[in-house]
Amino acid sequence: MRTPSRRRPRATLATAAAGTLLAPLISGCWAGAGGAGSGGDSLNVLMVNNPQMTELQKLTAAHFTKETGIKVNFTVLPENDVRDKISQDFANQAGQYDVATLSNYEIPIYARNGWLHAMNGYVAADPAYDERDVLKPMRQSLTGDDGKLYGQPFYGESSFLMYRKDVFAAKGLTMPAHPTWRQVAALAAEADGARPGMKGICLRGLPGWGELMAPLTTVVNTFGGTWFDKDWKARLDSPAFEKATNFYVGLVREHGESGAAQAGFAECLNNMTQGKVAMWYDATSAAGLLEADGSPVQGRLGYAPAPVQETRSSGWLYTWAWGIQHASRNPDKAWKFVSWASGKGYEQLVGDTGGWSNVPAGKRASTYERAAYRKEAAAFQEMTREAIESARPDNPGVQPRPAPGIQFVGIPEFTDLGTKVSQEISAAIAGRQSVGTALKKSQALAERISEEYEGR
Known part of the structure; x- marks a missing residue:
C-alpha cells in the first residue's frame, strides 16, 4: 500500500517546475547572459x-x-x-x-x-x-x-514505419495498409536474415527521454498503458505498460539491430541507409534523408502508418x-x-x-x-x-491523461524522469536486467512525481 501524498502548495510546485528546467545549468558556471541584448x-x-x-x-x-x-x-x-x-x-x-x-x-x-x-x-x-x-x-x-x-512551427513531424519494398517482394511479404504491432513483429521475424547481415527491424534503444522513450511511449499508448492516470497515479507497473515494454524489448532483442542499447535516431538512419535492417519505426522526417539524391536506398522504401494495437493511430507529434x-x-x-x-x-x-x-x-x-x-x-x-x-496529443491512448503529450508527458519533470526510466529500459535491452526489474525501479521514480501532482 502506498503512503498518502505529501502535497506542496501550488506556488511551491511552480517554483519547483521552473527549477527543473534550470537543473542542467546548476552544475555549470554561469554569471549571467553575456553581451548586450538586441535593439534597434x-x-x-x-x-x-x-x-x-x-x-x-x-x-x-x-x-x-x-x-x-x-x-x-x-x-x-x-x-x-x-x-x-x-x-x-x-x-x-x-x-x-x-x-x-x-x-x-x-x-x-x-x-x-x-x-x-x-x-x-x-x-x-x-x-x-x-x-x-x-x-x-x-x-x-x-x-x-x-x-x-x-509558437509558430518551422517544421513538423510524426512517426511511421519505413520498410524495404524490394526485400519484402523477394521474401513474398506484404505490409498491411494499417499494420498492428503483432503483424510487424511477425514481419520482422520473416525479414530477419533476408540478406546477409540484415536484421528485421531497427528500434531506438539509446537512453534519453527524446530517444528510446519517444517510440516506446507510443507503443505503451497503443497497448493501453500510460505513465500517469487522470489522478496523477504512476502506472509504470500496470499490466499494459509492462506488456508494451516486454513487447518492445523482446522485439528489438530478437530481431533488432546489433548494439540496440546504444542505437538512437542517427544509428537507425545509418542502419537503414546501409541496408542492415529491413524495417524502421521512427520520425517521418527521416524519409526525406532516405529518399535524398545519393541515398543507397532511394526509391526502394515503402511507408506505413505507425503500428497500432488498441488505438486507431499511434504516431507521435x-x-x-x-x-x-x-x-x-x-x-x-x-x-x-x-x-x-x-x-x-x-x-x-x-x-x-x-x-x-x-x-x-x-x-x-x-x-x-x-x-x-x-x-x-x-x-x-x-x-x-x-x-x-491524426496525432492526438490530448488523447493518445485509451484513458484520460492529466497532461498533454504523445511521446512525452507535458510537465517540466519529464526530462529527468524520462531519461532515468530510459536508462533502466535500455539496460533491459542490453540484457543487464529484466523488464520487470527495470519497471519496478521506474515506478518508484514516477511515484515521486505523483506525490507532487496528486490532488491538483
Whole structure:
C-alpha cells in the first residue's frame, strides 16, 4: 500500500517546475547572459543546429534582412546545449535572445511560466501569414493553457514505419495498409536474415527521454498503458505498460539491430541507409534523408502508418517552432522574423534555391498542395501529412491523461524522469536486467512525481 501524498502548495510546485528546467545549468558556471541584448534594427536568435536551420541562417541576410533592414544575429548550438541555454535565458528573462527554437514540449510549459510573448495579436494583424493554413495539431500543440498561441512551427513531424519494398517482394511479404504491432513483429521475424547481415527491424534503444522513450511511449499508448492516470497515479507497473515494454524489448532483442542499447535516431538512419535492417519505426522526417539524391536506398522504401494495437493511430507529434521571449526588446521585429521563417514565402524560397525535398514541411496544409513538393516527396508526403493530422496529443491512448503529450508527458519533470526510466529500459535491452526489474525501479521514480501532482 502506498503512503498518502505529501502535497506542496501550488506556488511551491511552480517554483519547483521552473527549477527543473534550470537543473542542467546548476552544475555549470554561469554569471549571467553575456553581451548586450538586441535593439534597434537587430535581433538575436538562438537555434538548434539541424540542417534546415543552418540553411535558414544562410538565406537570412540576402532575403529577410535585405527586405526588412533587420539584421539577425544567430547563435547555433547542438540540441542539448541549445535547450540548456534557452532555459537559462528565458527562465531569467534576461532578454539576450529575442527568438529561440522551442519544441511543442517546452512551449506550453514556458507559456505557463510567463516566459513567452503571445502571438495572437500578430497573427490577427497579419492575414498574409495565414495561421489557418498551419495544420491543426501543430496549432494546438503550441497553444498555452490560456488558449493563446505562443509558437509558430518551422517544421513538423510524426512517426511511421519505413520498410524495404524490394526485400519484402523477394521474401513474398506484404505490409498491411494499417499494420498492428503483432503483424510487424511477425514481419520482422520473416525479414530477419533476408540478406546477409540484415536484421528485421531497427528500434531506438539509446537512453534519453527524446530517444528510446519517444517510440516506446507510443507503443505503451497503443497497448493501453500510460505513465500517469487522470489522478496523477504512476502506472509504470500496470499490466499494459509492462506488456508494451516486454513487447518492445523482446522485439528489438530478437530481431533488432546489433548494439540496440546504444542505437538512437542517427544509428537507425545509418542502419537503414546501409541496408542492415529491413524495417524502421521512427520520425517521418527521416524519409526525406532516405529518399535524398545519393541515398543507397532511394526509391526502394515503402511507408506505413505507425503500428497500432488498441488505438486507431499511434504516431507521435513533434515540431521545432519559434518562440519570442517575453522580455524581448523588439517583439514586433521578432514577429517579422518568425512570420518570414514559418511562412509560405520561405518555403517557396527553399524550393526555388535548394529543391522542394529540402523544404521544412509538416506544418502547412498548402505545402501538400504544391505540385512541385508533391512530385519530389511523392513517396512519403501524403503519409506524413496523414500521420501529423491524426496525432492526438490530448488523447493518445485509451484513458484520460492529466497532461498533454504523445511521446512525452507535458510537465517540466519529464526530462529527468524520462531519461532515468530510459536508462533502466535500455539496460533491459542490453540484457543487464529484466523488464520487470527495470519497471519496478521506474515506478518508484514516477511515484515521486505523483506525490507532487496528486490532488491538483
